[in-house]
Amino acid sequence: MPITVSRQPEGATIALAGEIDHHGARAMMAQLEDAIASTLPLRLTLDLSGVTFMDSSGIAVLMRALRQMQQLGGSLRVTAIPLQARRVLDAAGVGRLITLE
């Protein structure tokens, strides 16, 4: 499950790609957790432009990243959300908890 990390002076951007379903979610969570732990960003941006499919397992991935960033005292925003993923996030009301752009 590919994730790509790029660091900026003010934080980091992690790009997620491929299909995020229950089958791949656990591995993606582990990769994301390691990436956040090694970069320790104050501001984390998750770029979903490469996500080709996402179901509610993707919500769990984002919520896990949110909790980790809250523990670090940092912030999380999610950008470049494809329409299908956006509709899943909207149906679940995730925008009340995470900044979706």
Place this chain on the structure above:
Amino acid sequence: MKAIDQTTIVFSSRSANEGFARACAACFAAQLDPTLDEVADIKTAVSEAVTNAIVHAYPDRLGRVTLRLRLLEGNQLEMQVKDAGVGIPDIEQARTPLFTTGSEERSGMGFTIMESFMDALKVRSEPGKGTTVTMRKRIARRAGGAR
């Protein structure tokens, strides 16, 4: 309701089959000439139902998951996901947003998303016997589309 076309796919409750089930549903639905958004709705809803069967119906073993796809009169697609697993003791509770008995990669939003992406959702379950989730969605007829 009379089915115009029907297919049934039986597969093992391995998580790798979640993508297989999505592809099957999307391919079957292609005869309705759905829009890309409608295909995305179909794939999302079936993914949730099949994942529920894989995660919750057979927590300690592999079991059989049956996906029955039917094309009904009135341009409706029916997707039924059936398992012979542990069953759901309290369906109303299971359908409540954020309720989950699953592990960390489950969000408890599966039924909420199925309801949101489909026109109708019915859940039947008997503890020890299994669960059947039936979903229907009407696919809009498109002007000029071949039917």
